[in-house]
Amino acid sequence: MKVGIAMFPADFAIRPDELARAVEERGFESLFLPEHTHLPAGERTRREVGELPPHFSHTHDLFVALTYAAAATSELKVATGICLVPQRDPLTTAKAVASLDVLSGGRVLFGVGAGWISEELENHGTEPSRRWAVLAERVKAMREIWGNEVAEFHGEHVDFGPVRSWPKPRQSPHPPVLVGGSGPRVARRVLDFGDEWMPHAGMPLDELSGRIAELRRAGRAVGRAHVPVTVFGAEPDPAGLEGLREVGVDRVVLYAPPADGAEVKGFLDSVAPLVERFRG
Template sequence: MRFGVSTFVTDEGIGPAELGRALEERGFGSLYVAEHTHIPVKRESRWPGGADLPRWYYRTLDPLVTLTAAAVATERLEVGTGIALVVQRDPIVLAKEIASLDLVSGGRAVLGVGAGWNREEMRNHGTDPRTRMRLLAERVRAIKTLWTQEEAEFHGEFVDFDPVHLYPKPVQDPHPPVLVGGAGPTTFDRVLEFGDGWMPIYGRGAGDLAVQIAELRERAGRRVPVTVFGVPAEAAVVAELEAAGADQALFNLKTLPEDGTLRELDELAGLL
């Protein structure tokens, strides 16, 4: 099983280049960062993680800028979104951004995707929360089309364009992996429809992970890669995930200034 971290990189914590170097020096294989473009002042949407929305949600850097900085400061570190809010992004722009990240990183980009939970945030982007799952699926399919076709065209309910040239193409063949976040009743449908892997959050709605992973792979008829997000720093949890058949564990890294982050990483490295 491989190991990385999932975190919020903010203007109040360690910088992305410094974080990337620190991870690679300690033997971690990946960095996955969260996304929120903004947090509306008046918010009715309940945060799935609890009552009060943590401060770092308000202050997170743009994920593609963050991952680019981490990528150019490292040589081997996998850089991924955990998750990109695709329903709030233009699919043509996102396709170019991820392909560009894959190019400058030498083929180390991963696109973790989801529809999000903050309905007020979505509405500010012109997205109707009621149709966000259909929008997510269509935009991801359009992105894959742009990555893999020389004269790409797409005609759907939400995304519609005649043949276009989009470069650069990704380094990875056929394209960077698309990991589908979430653990709802229809999540596996999305993994099978347009995903290349599954990325549940540890302890949040996934149930018995071993059972869930077995069910997904049986439905798919193949060994679907599974990356578990937000894993607590406990040896028993690592053993549990390994026994369940997970491919990668992303330890939950607190958002701290550089000194505090380095101490935290030293402790996490003991679990590798």
């Protein structure tokens, strides 16, 4: 089972390049960075989600931060965890993902999700109730762009001509698409437009085990021999991680605190023994 690290790339925390070097030096497989373009400052969002920590509104741009991380490392996988696709244009995002994959030598994992802060979505022109439909079409459109010399897409939420767009991703046919979420329709979404499932930690182990088995049965029925599963935000508890490995989880991602270099490296040192324990 692979072990990765996630951290909000806040402007007051360790730099993404320094973080990535520290993560790679300790043997972790991947570095996942979340994103928020902004945090709405009005009363409505405070009523709906409460007071969120400062790192929600202080994050560096996702792809700028990941580029710094990729440039500072040689083997570490650099991952969006998650990219809020309903808040992004699919043409520009497809180019950003492909460019990062080429420049990193094929080290990108593309984690995607629909978002959860209603006003943030609305500020990007997305109706919150339609966010999953928008996500699905935008990812499908990006897959068309990555996989074709001339691409076009015609849907309810995405509609464009024949287009040419380079570079194409280094990975073939494109970086793995990790679909976030734990709702009742997530397995269908993974098989519809994704490659892997990335639920957040916290689901009871029995339920997770059953849902993994169900997803993989459905995958085999459509010719997918093995659908990988990444548990995001897992606790660094060896017994809990062993339980995740036993039910078929392929990767766990541990959250590092968005803090200065000394604190983050201290955290990484404390959890680094888990890499060797769960390797293979």
